[in-house]
Amino acid sequence: DTGVSQDPRHKITKRGQNVTFRCDPISEHNRLYWYRQTLGQGPEFLTYFQNEAQLEKSRLLSDRFSAERPKGSFSTLEIQRTEQGDSAMYLCASSLGPGANVLTFGAGSRLTVL
């Protein structure tokens, strides 16, 4: 296992289109997180999963955003009707679970909305 994988690495789309990002966590990690990072800012928490259960969602996650982790392994983050303000780096991270504070991040999926 080589770490957390994210796909695609870059996505350019037109406003109003839907986009989907995929994250494959480290295999033995049962917690998976999505963060968003814009230029000059630190990562902002969006949501996290314990196995297949989505346990917390940030109020940053509007109804245009949906995340799933159907089998407790990989996760997808979908953004519907993209807006220019959605342009950011979407980072996925995983950890071993409760009490394990350290996050291992993937390289991120950079979204540009034109």
Add this chain to the structure above:
Amino acid sequence: RKEVEQDPGPFNVPEGATVAFNCTYSNSASQSFFWYRQDCRKEPKLLMSVYSSGNEDGRFTAQLNRASQYISLLIRDSKLSDSATYLCVVNPTGTASKLTFGTGTRLQVTL
């Protein structure tokens, strides 16, 4: 008030210098503290955890002051390869439900 606040910098220091970053957090009940490092256009990576008694890892020393709610990172004998953004990170609940990141402090080490 932001949950985690840092001076964004940049801090420009010559090689061999000692540099210190501070960070303040707003939630007095916060349980765990970390410094992550992020290179340009890369993902954040854990640099070190921060313990109440203070801890050291080579040239890096981290301190926590719970009474004043601040965390510090000291880098001694700076190297060119230390140039990066240093993110102060707080876990407000201690259950790893989420980590809260500061905006980061950019360090540029020069010849």
